[in-house]
Structures are given as structure tokens and as C-alpha cells.
Amino acid sequence: MKPILRVENLSFAYEKQTVLENINLEVFEKDFLAIIGPNGGGKSTLLKLILGINKIQSGDIKIQGKSSLQFLNKIGYVPQNTNVNTDFPIKTSEVVLMGRTSKKIFFFGYSKDEQQKAKEALEKVGMKGFANQKIGSLSGGQRQRVMIARALFTNPKILLFDEPTSSIDVAGQKKIYKLLKNLSKEITVIVVSHDLSIVLEDATKVAYINKTLVLHDALLENKKFDTKNDHFCEVELLHMLGNSHKKSCSC
Amino acid sequence: MLDALSYGFMQNALIASVLISIIAGIIGSLVVVNRMVFLAGGIAHTSYGGIGMAIYFGIPIYLGASLFAVGAALLLSFISLKQKNKMDTFIGLIWAAVGMAIGVIFVDLTPGYNVDLLSYLFGSILAVSRDDLYFISILLVVIILTLTLWYRDILAVSYDSEYAALRGVPVKFFYTFILVLCALSVVVAIKIVGLILVIALLTMPIYIAQKLSSTLAGMMLYSSALSLLFTLVGLALSYTYNLTSGASIILVAAFFLVVFLLIEFLHHR
Numbered sequence: 001m002k003p004i005l006r007v008e009n010l011s012f013a014y015e016k017q018t019v020l021e022n023i024n025l026e027v028f029e030k031d032f033l034a035i036i037g038p039n040g041g042g043k044s045t046l047l048k049l050i051l052g053i054n055k056i057q058s059g060d061i062k063i064q065g066k067s068s069l070q071f072l073n074k075i076g077y078v079p080q081n082t083n084v085n086t087d088f089p090i091k092t093s094e095v096v097l098m099g100r101t102s103k104k105i106f107f108f109g110y111s112k113d114e115q116q117k118a119k120e121a122l123e124k125v126g127m128k129g130f131a132n133q134k135i136g137s138l139s140g141g142q143r144q145r146v147m148i149a150r151a152l153f154t155n156p157k158i159l160l161f162d163e164p165t166s167s168i169d170v171a172g173q174k175k176i177y178k179l180l181k182n183l184s185k186e187i188t189v190i191v192v193s194h195d196l197s198i199v200l201e202d203a204t205k206v207a208y209i210n211k212t213l214v215l216h217d218a219l220l221e222n223k224k225f226d227t228k229n230d231h232f233c234e235v236e237l238l239h240m241l242g243n244s245h246k247k248s249c250s251c
Numbered sequence: 252m253l254d255a256l257s258y259g260f261m262q263n264a265l266i267a268s269v270l271i272s273i274i275a276g277i278i279g280s281l282v283v284v285n286r287m288v289f290l291a292g293g294i295a296h297t298s299y300g301g302i303g304m305a306i307y308f309g310i311p312i313y314l315g316a317s318l319f320a321v322g323a324a325l326l327l328s329f330i331s332l333k334q335k336n337k338m339d340t341f342i343g344l345i346w347a348a349v350g351m352a353i354g355v356i357f358v359d360l361t362p363g364y365n366v367d368l369l370s371y372l373f374g375s376i377l378a379v380s381r382d383d384l385y386f387i388s389i390l391l392v393v394i395i396l397t398l399t400l401w402y403r404d405i406l407a408v409s410y411d412s413e414y415a416a417l418r419g420v421p422v423k424f425f426y427t428f429i430l431v432l433c434a435l436s437v438v439v440a441i442k443i444v445g446l447i448l449v450i451a452l453l454t455m456p457i458y459i460a461q462k463l464s465s466t467l468a469g470m471m472l473y474s475s476a477l478s479l480l481f482t483l484v485g486l487a488l489s490y491t492y493n494l495t496s497g498a499s500i501i502l503v504a505a506f507f508l509v510v511f512l513l514i515e516f517l518h519h520r
């Protein structure tokens with residue numbers, strides 16, 4: 001089987017600071033890849049390279065064997081911080097419609113077809129009734145789901161999520177997990193997350209990124225942990241993966 | 252009061268008020284949601300300098316001020332796209348000071364010129380000419396056409412420029428284009444309602460409108476309507492009590508803003 005996404009010998013630096021070094025990664029169709037690692041480890045940077053927001057400096061990123069830039073409408077993206085700009089006067093449906101890539105011009109608005117698609121995308125994330133609400137009036141978790149709908153607008157083959165649950169409440173997080181899991185039945189999902197419930201229960205692969213990348217396939221087969229009851233933190237997980245430099249649990 | 256409308260200059264003033272209010276509502280909304288208020292202020296002050304230059308070199312005011320303002324817009328857009336975040340306030344204020352100073356110096360240097368540049372602080376809405384009306388009408392048509400064709404792109408760039416870029420929207424182009432439209436709007440508005448009123452119209456109605464609307468288009472409509480209301484009430488007061496028109500309009504706007512803030516405050520308790 002050919003990988004849907006292949007990263008080869010990728011290195012990247014902002015000005016002089018090297019952030020990623022010799023990254024190699026293969027992701028196959030319907031994989032659910034969780035990316036973990038410390039703050040500043042370069043996780044967001046890798047996603048931005050895949051998306052073409054950051055320009056590749058050395059190495060290569062291929063989607064289905066071609067340059068990833070040719071496939072941008074096949075990649076959906078939910079950025080890390082979606083709680084910015086919340087008093088902006090924009091309706092939920094308009095946010096979703098930002099997901100389109102078509103260059104066609106419509107007078108002062110959107111085509112029927114596109115509005116229909118936006119409705120469908122909102123339905124998929126369980127936000128159907130909110131199309132006409134101002135984005136700022138939604139809760140953090142609802143807003144996050146709208147951003148997922150925006151990413152789904154073009155029916156992508158790969159979905160990239162950058163810390164989808166970091167800024168929302170517990171109830172909202174649960175809904176997002178469920179949604180991600182459902183989506184991953186049809187779409188390849190790559191998610192940067194510190195959430196154990198994602199990393200241990202949903203993911204089929206785990207990559208640890210701190211400048212370099214270490215991949216763990218097998219971790220999840222032997223589910224040793226009951227994440228629901230015990231206090232359990234990421235540091236211990238990293239210990240288990242053999243990558244942690246920290247000694248104590250800070251959470 | 253209504254007999255005032257039989258004067259040609261009053262009619263022109265009214266037409267100009269309507270057109271300028273619509274422009275201010277649209278451009279002001281764009282400037283606010285794109286967090287370009289300081290840039291717009293910088294451009295406004297620079298245009299003021301442009302008027303001084305135009306007077307000195309004896310070229311038509313609109314041409315001179317437009318060139319100056321558009322030049323400032325391009326430069327500011329270039330700098331702010333280069334190094335986001337930091338520059339806003341800083342560069343905006345430097346430009347304001349330098350632009351104005353240049354304008355004033357050039358007028359000083361103009362031999363025998365005794366029209367005070369100060370008149371451009373409060374504008375001269377009661378002395379609107381045919382040329383003024385043509386210039387604003389054309390500008391308004393350009394602005395409305397732009398929005399008709401590219402509303403969603405402009406919305407996308409304003410709301411989330413990183414994502415817009417990802418979806419292939421030419422973000423830098425639209426950012427620069429918004430600043431250029433802003434520069435041209437500021438130029439007419441300065442000539443007609445004056446520098447001080449421009450800044451007032453670009454901020455006070457917009458602030459209220461943003462709270463009232465759930466779409467960018469709605470915000471533009473509300474701002475335009477509010478600008479028009481403030482301008483007409485201000486003009487009526489100015490005519491009736493023989494007050495300076497620009498100052499009257501600003502006080503009317505400020506009065507409504509305070510009332511709005513009070514209502515909002517009481518509502519939230």
C-alpha cells in the first residue's frame with residue numbers, strides 16, 4: 001500500500017533556530033495519527049509545512065506521490081487557536097463557507113450549491129441549527145466544531161487538527177473526540193493533541209515530536225491504562241514511550 | 252428649516268453627506284474589523300500633508316492628496332505585511348506627525364497663499380463643488396463594485412487571513428486594496444467634512460454598529476445609516492443655531508454614542 005502522506009528528510013528553521021530536524025513520516029489511508037510532544041517542539045510547524053503555510057526549506061512532503069501544494073483542497077485544517085477574533089460580525093455559515101477553494105465569483109454572496117454544502121458540513125459536526133448565529137455567541141466547543149465543519153467543506157481526504165480540545169470545556173471535549181473518531185472512519189486524521197483519550201483510545205499511530213520525530217505504532221494495542229478513573233498525565237505517557245526528560249508529573 | 256433646501260449649496264451638502272456617510276460606513280467597518288484604525292489615522296494625517304503639497308505645487312487638490320495618501324497606504328501596507336503585530340500604533344503616529352508637518356510647512360512656503368490649512372481640519376461641507384460630488388460618486392461606485400464582486404474574499408481575509416491564504420485568496424492584495432480604498436475615501440472626506448470629522452465618522456458609528464450586527468454587511472449598513480443620521484442631525488443643528496457644521500456633527504455622534512453605552516451598560520446589569 002502507498003502512503004497518502006509522506007514526509008521525507010524534512011528540516012525547518014525559523015530564521016536561525018532549527019525547529020524540525022530530519023523528519024520522516026508515512027501516513028496511510030484511514031490512519032489516525034496522534035502527534036504529541038512538548039510546547040515549542042515543532043508540532044504546529046510541521047502541520048503548517050504540510051499545508052504550505054510555511055515554505056519547505058529542505059526535504060520533501062508528498063501527498064499521493066505529488067507535491068502537497070497541488071492537493072490543498074484535499075487537506076482540511078483546523079488551526080490551533082480558534083478563540084481569536086470572537087467579536088467579529090460573521091455568521092457561523094459564513095465561517096464554514098470560507099472553506100471553499102473555488103475562484104468563481106458570485107454577486108454579493110454565495111451560490112445555492114455552496115450554501116447547501118455548508119449546511120451539510122454543519123450537520124456533520126452537529127451544529128445544524130446554528131447556521132445563522134454570530135460566531136462570537138457560540139461556546140468554545142461549538143466554535144471548534146464550526147471550524148471542523150469549515151475544514152470538511154471541500155470533502156478532504158486528510159484532516160489536520162492542531163490541539164482541537166485545548167481551549168474548551170470537558171463536555172465540549174467529549175463531543176469533539178466522538179466526532180473525530182467518526183470522521184476517522186472515512187478520512188485520514190492527523191491530530192496534535194495532549195489528550196490521552198485521543199492518544200490512547202482513538203489513535204492508530206502516535207508520533208512524538210521534539211525537533212526530531214519518533215513513531216510508535218504498537219503502543220495502543222496493549223491498553224494498559226484505564227484513563228477514565230486513574231489520575232494519569234502526559235508525562236507518565238512520555239515516560240512509557242521512553243522519551244520524557246521530565247521526572248515529575250506537573251498536572 | 253426646510254426652506255434651507257432651496258439653496259443649491261444646501262442641496263450639495265445633503266448629497267455629499269449621504270455619499271460620505273455610506274463610504275464612511277463601509278470603509279470604517281473594514282478598517283475596524285481589520286484592525287487598521289491606526290493605519291487609517293496615519294493615512295488621514297498624511298493626506299492632510301498631501302493637501303499642503305498640492306497647494307504648494309499648484310496641482311489639483313484631489314490629485315495631490317490622492318497621490319500622497321495612496322503612496323502612504325502602499326508603504327504602510329508593505330511595512331505592516333512585513334512585520335505584523337508590532338508596528339500599528341507606532342508607524343501610524345509617526346506618519347501622522349510627519350505628514351501633517353510637511354503639509355503645514357508647504358503651505359507656509361507657498362507665496363501669498365492665505366487660505367488656512369486649518370479649514371481642512373473641519374472641512375467645508377457647505378461649500379461642496381460639482382467636482383467634489385463627481386469624485387465621491389465615482390469612489391462610491393468603485394467601492395460598491397469591489398464589494399459586490401469580492402465580498403466573500405474580503406470577508407475571509409478580514410476574519411482569518413491565514414486560513415484565507417490557505418484557500419488561495421490573495422490576502423496581501425486585498426489587504427493593500429482595502430488600505431488604498433481607505434486612503435481615497437479619507438481624501439474626499441477630509442476635503443468635505445475635515446480631518447477631525449473623518450476620524451470621528453470612522454470610529455463612533457462603527458463602534459455602535461459592530462455591537463448591533465451579526466454580519467460584516469450588516470455592520471456596514473448600520474454604520475452608514477448611523478453616520479447619515481449623525482450628519483443630518485448635526486447639519487440641521489448647525490444651520491438652525493449657526494454653529495460650525497463639523498463640530499456639531501461630532502457632538503451629535505458623541506451624544507448618541509454615550510446614550511448607546513448607557514443603554515448597553517444598564518442592559519448588562
Ligand SMILES: Nc1ncnc2c1ncn2[C@@H]1O[C@H](COP(=O)(O)OP(=O)(O)O)[C@@H](O)[C@H]1O
Pocket residue numbers: 014015019037038039040041042043044045046
Ligand atoms: N512564526 C514563527 N516565527 C519564529 N519562530 C516561531 C514561529 N512559530 C513558531 N516558532 C518557534 O518554533 C518553535 C516550534 O513552535 P511550534 O511549531 O508552534 O511548536 P508546538 O506547536 O509544538 O508547540 C518554537 O520555539 C516557537 O517559538
Ligand SMILES: [Mg+2]
Pocket residue numbers: 043044045080162
Ligand atoms: Mg502548537
